[in-house]
Amino acid sequence: MNNVMNTKPVLVLGGKGKTGRRVAERLQNRGQEVVIASRSTTPRFDWNEPGTWADVLRGVKSVYITYQPDLAMPGAVESLAQFVELALASDVRRLVLLSGRGEEEAQRAEQVLQDSEADWTIVRASWFAQNFSENFLMDGVLAGQVVLPACATREPFVDADDIADVVVEALLNVRHIGQLYEVTGPRLMTFAETVKEIGAACGRDIGFIEISSEEYRAYLEKAQLPDDLVWLIMYLFTTVLDGRNEHLNDGVKRALGRPPKDFSAYARDVAATGVWTT
Secondary structure (H helix, E strand, C coil): CCCECCCCCEEEECCCCHHHHHHHHHHHHCCCCEEEECCCCCCCCCCCCHHHHHHHHCCCCEEEECCCCCCCCCCHHHHHHHHHHHHHHCCCCEEEEEEECCCHHHHHHHHHHHCCCCEEEEEEECCEHHHHCCCCCHHHHHHCEEEEECCCCCECCECHHHHHHHHHHHHHEHHHCCEEEEECCCCCECHHHHHHHHHHHHCCCCEEEEECHHHHHHHHHHCCCCHHHHHHHHHHHHHHCCCCCCCCCCHHHHHHCCCCCCHHHHHHHHHHHCCCCC
């Protein structure tokens, strides 16, 4: 039996996001036709508008599913269940889901796939290293002062490149059907330690300031972040970062046969691009 999936297009939801962009690029580099779908594409895809879903599913055979902004959001599980049902009705059985580590809502979403008739793979990820270079923590790095709620919990930050590599292998190889890969970095680190390593990598003195959860919420609101993103960030810092994820997992090794990328390598690579010094 040929282990490689058929050559029909792969649908990448959120194809301009941190992992979606990487997955799409890798698939295209391997000669795989890709359909990227988001709120800014044609046809358009919006999780809040089920009427936009059918068009992007037409003619594809597999889907990389990312839920925006996160599977922890209220209503996400129900939306995912509706999407999975529509995908199967559209004869799209191969589904690869990006999930969040330690999030009860995300695990409920995983169960939706596991209980369905889909050929599923779940990639359950820890905190992205790229949150410091492509998301809400980058502003603090650029300003030379990262402000976060007091948190001594250690997190095994995972590189988005590793996530993308696992997803691509899952989409292209049938041996990953029915597998749940919990992907983490190879080392547990506090947020203070990550900021210190970023500063060393780019040759800058970057401060790290801890404040209360209430002060941090006000800090985010002052920065005019969208309400749903403020809710999500506070949920992650007050609920998920309670120590439940303070251990390593071997998902990258099981899926790819190699160790995950260390945070220090991530910091060096990003520093070399100059984005933290502009």
